[in-house]
Amino acid sequence: MFLVDVLLGTYTVTMPDFLRILGGTEIPGASFIVMENKLPRAVVGLLAGAAFGVSGAVCQTLLRNPLASPDVIGVTSGASAAAVLGIVVLGVRGQGVSWLALAGGLLVALTLHVMARGGGASCHRLVLVGIGCAALLQAVTSYLLTRSDIRTASEVMVWLNGSLNDSTWERAAHLLLATGLLLPVAAHLAHGLRGLELGDDAAAGLGVPVARVRLGLLLLAVALAAVATAATGPVAFVAFLSGPIARRLLGGAVSLPAAGLVGALVVLAAELVAANLVPGAVLPVGVVTGALGAPFLLWLLVTGSRVGRGG
Template sequence: MSLGTRPAANAAERADNGAMVLPGRSHLRAQRAVKIGSLAFLILALSAATLLLGRYTVTIPDFFHIVAGADIPGASFIVMENRIPRVLIGILVGGAFGAAGAVFQTMLRNPLASPDIIGISYGASASAVFAIAFLGASGLALSGFAMAGALAVALAIYVISRRGSVAGYRLILVGIGFSAVLQAVVSFLLTRTDINVATDALAWLNGSLNSSNWDRVTVLSMALAVLAPAVVVLSRPLRGLELGDDAAAGLGVNVERSRLALIVTGVLLAAVATAAAGPVAFIAFLSGPIARRLLGGYRPLGTAALVGMVIVLAGDFAGANLIPGVSLPVGVITGVLGAPFLLWLLATANRSGQGG
C-alpha cells in the first residue's frame, strides 16, 4: 500500500470501529430501558395487589367506582383512607430511601455507606423515641424530631470524620460507631418509660406503613417535591466524585462543597422517609447495589429510587399476607432480606480484595 492511501485506510478502519460501537451502545441502552420498564411494571403490579387484595378483597370495577366518588359501605373507607395512602407512602418512602442510599454509596465509593448503616437513621430513631417517650409527640411533631435527629447526627459524623477532607472509610467507621452508641441510647430510653409508651415506640422503630394517612402523604409529597429537583441538580458532580477526590478536582469539581451539599440532601431524603414510616431497615442499603447490578455498573439515582419502591411495596404486601392472621411491619421483612445481603456483600468484597 502506498503512503498516499494509508490515511484513507485509517479513516475506513475508524469508521468500521465506530459502526461496531454504536450498535453495541444502542443495545446496552435498550437493555437498560427494558429493565427500568420492568421495575416500573413491578411497581404498578404491587400497587394494584395492595389496593385490591388482602383480608378484604376489592374488585376492579368497585375500585374505579370508589375512586370516581361512589360510596360502597366498608370498601370506600378501606380504599380511600387506608390502601391508597398506604401505597403512596410506600412509593414515596421507597424512592426517598433508595435515592438517599445511592447518593451516599456513589459519593463515598462504598456500598456500606448508606444512611441505615452509618447511623443517620439511628439518629432519627433516637430523637423520635425521646419525643414519644418524654414529650408525647406524634404526627408532624414526631416527624420534625426525627428529621432534626438525623441532621444532627449527620453533622456530627461529618465534623468528626473531617481531617482536611472527608475520606469515605473514615466517615463510615465514625458512622458505625454512632450507630452502636445510638442503639444503646434507644434501648436506654425504652427502659425509662411506661410500657404502653414503649410499645408505641417499638412499633415506630420497626418501620411500618400501618399509620399511613393523607396528611403524611401531603407532607412527604411536598418535601420530596423540593428535594427531588435538588438531588438531580446536585448529583451532577457524583460521576467525578466516584473517581476519587484528586480526579474530581482535576475535572473542576469543588470536592468539599459538592460532598457537603450531597450529604445534606441525602440526609434530608432519609430523614423525611424515616419521619413518615419509621426507620424501614436496609432499603437505602439494598437499593443502590441492586440497581447497579441490574444496569451493569451504571447507577443513576432514579433506578435506585425505583428499586427502593419495589422493595418497600413487596415487603409491605408480603408482611400483610405472608402469614394468615398475622400482619408484619415492612421493616421486619426488609430486615430479613437485608441482613443476609450485608453478609454476602462483605464476603464477596473480601474475596475479591476490595476495601470496605
C-alpha cells in the same frame, strides 16, 4: 406493585371498583378499606421507599463504599433516637416528629464528618465511626423506651421496626411535600454526583464545585433518610439494598431515579408480604426488609473480603 398492594390481599378490590372509588362512588366496606387503609399505606410506602433508595445511592456513591448507606452508618439511628425522644419525653406528634428526626439525622452526619475527618477522611473509617454511633444511639433509644409507659413503648416499638400500619393521609401529605422538594434537588445535583464518582480531581477538572456539591449531596441524603424515617420508622436495609440492585440492573451505572424506583419496589413488595404472611396479623414492613437485607450484607462482606485478598 403499587396496584397489587392496593387491590390484592385479605380484602380484594377489582380494578373497576377501585376506579369508581377514586371517582367518588361510595361502595360499602370497599371505600373505607381502600381510602383509609390500603391507599394511604401504599402511597407512604412508595414515597418512603423512593426517599430511602435515593438517599442510600447518594451516600454509597459519594463515599465510594457500598456499606455507607444511612441505615448502616447511623443516620437513621440518629433520626430514630431524636424522634423517640420527642415522642416519649416531649410528647411531640405529627409534623414535629419529622423535624426532630431531621435534626437527629443532621447531627449524626455532622458528627461523622468531624470524627472521620480527624483520621484522614477515610471512607472505611467513616463507616466504622458510623457503626459505633449507630450502636450508641440504639442504646439511647432503648433507655428512652424503659422510661416510657407501656402504651407509648408499644407504639414506639412498632414504629422502630419500620411499619406502614399507622399510615394516614396527613402523613402521606407531609411526606409528599418533603420528597416533592428534595427529589428535584437530587436530580439537579446528580450531574455533580457522577463527577465525584470519578474522584475529586477529575470532578474539579470537569468544572464541578467539589466542596459545595459534596456538602449539598450529604445534606440531601440525610434529609431524605430522616423524612422517610419520620414517616415509617427506620425500615431496615432499604437504603442499603436499593443502590447496588439498581447498579446491577443498569450494568454498573449510577442512577438516582433507578435507585428510588428500586427502593419503592422493595418497600411495596415487603409490605405485601408483611400484610399477608401471617393470617390475622400485619407484620411491620421492616421485619421483611431486614430478613432480605441481612443476607445481602453478609454476602457483600464476604465478597469484599475476597476482593481485598486479591481474589
